[in-house]
Amino acid sequence: MKSYAFWVSKLVLITFISVSCHAVADTQVNIVGLFSNKAVVMINGGKPKTMSVGQTSEGVKLLAADSNSATLQVEGKTRQLKMGQAASVGGAGATSAPSVTLYANAQGHFVSECQINGASLKFLVDTGATTVALNSGDAKFAKIDYKRGEPIMVGTANGVVTAYRVTIANLKIGGITLSQVEGNVLEGGSPSVVLLGMSALNRLDMKRQDIAMTLTKKY
DSSP states (O other): OOOHHHHHHGGGGSOOBOOOOBOTTOOBEEEEEEETTEEEEEETTOOOEEEETTOEETTEEEEEEOSSEEEEEETTEEEEEETTOOOOOSOTTOOOOOEEEEEOOTTSOOEEEEEETTEEEEEEEOTTOSSEEEEHHHHHHTTOOGGGSEEEEEEETTEEEEEEEEEEEEEEETTEEEEEEEEEEESSSOSSSEEEOHHHHTTEEEEEETTEEEEEEOO
């Protein structure tokens, strides 16, 4: 049986989305691993550290944890956070823009989970894509009536295919929610994951440091 330490070390080789919360004192906590009674966290951009239930570090206390969520006390306020969720913790004067941090997988790609019209789908950050692009099956799952969109022809690795220009009502990545996002739906099973293209990325501030990319909502 592989040790707990082994699985913690493997975290840097997989893609995950961090959960950010900003407290009154601007404490930022990123959840990068969840286990029974333990969580791997990054505090204020520091190195990942493993915390056990009851442990406090830099004003952050882990109250409970399992493979699904962690309950934290940040500067005296309690929040239950899951992977891919975000929470702002602070007073009425807190104005931090929603943000999420993605980590590159072993191939250097930023792949994680998003919600389109409430449907959970996997996405890939693709700065080379003009719009958000998804296949027709994913569009149906997200309740997009794509055939009511404008039909267009687009070039892909598999040749020229029919696509439909649509407007995505709601796109959520962690604590970031974008409304009325331009997208293209391609007939068939390609792309295999949602391509997060520039129609969404232009509305986000992107900062990359090593294997981490932080997306912050601009508008």
